[in-house]
Amino acid sequence: MGEPPGNQASETERLRRARRGDDAAFEAIYREHARAIHALALRLTGNNAAAEDIVQETFLRMFGFLSGLRDDTPLRPWLKRVAANLAIDRLRREHRLSDDQALAEAVDAAAPPATLAEADALLRRLPPLVRTLVWLHEMEGWSHEELAQRFRRSPSWSKSILSRALARLRAGLDPENEA
Template structure:
């Protein structure tokens, strides 16, 4: 039996730079989880549809590629399904997915960095347009050329950062996570997180300086 009172409503996501904020009724979630554990596959699909946009969005911002982000999201949901029998509800599903997706993305970025070092692989202008892969499909097809250029340059600049610098920057700037929470998520001291954020922004500003000059 689930003993969650009606007042058990938790803020599960920190408002991000884009103003993302959502409240999740933990009681509803607990009921849904119990139903999924009892074999309700449709319930799990509903849970995935509810969280997938956020998970894919986070993974896309972290790895910079929509297709890879979808693969990471898929893996995160498979892990969630495997973990459900022992899921104690210490954190909400959203928090669990947030943490798992971030860790999967970090592992992915580290593997990619290692591959680049081992095989002298460099992403070039021939690689897929970042805007095509990460852009919002609902946006105007005749989108601004400056925005396209800025997105390409941003992805290139983000690749110049270390995995930690990039992760800290994305989690702080795009996701709006406080530095203390980022430290807890990555297992780093807040001072170290501050240092990574500072280095990341210094590098990005230097890399994007000419883009800034062109932009209004």
């Protein structure tokens, strides 16, 4: 979505200072990006504690990789990519990435909302993997090829899951479906 409010020149300078060991610069980077990274991790995992762990791990990885970060590249997209990958890994470890048949049944059986709800509430009704795919594709701009590579599946797998999930979300938003 939108980029952070700071400008690229000040972020570049903070990165340079952080590389030299300036704790205040690293803290400023954290303050500027942590909320957005937490929001993404929470949307992907649906769990606040997991989201906090992902934020911590994301910034630890950034700290360990400071020398490899290019000055001319915005930091937030890199941080979001790391956080998304950590969330996917966590879901995989927790065995919340179900097999294709169970996943298709879960998407098809998701209960429609009783009232028009915010998108976030609708997303929380989806199984973790489906929610992750929808968010990464629709909001973060990941392509089907990127999703397929990250999930070790085919692009058609991603397209199929997304098509069903988006149809389900649209049905949940349709006032005609309210009883």
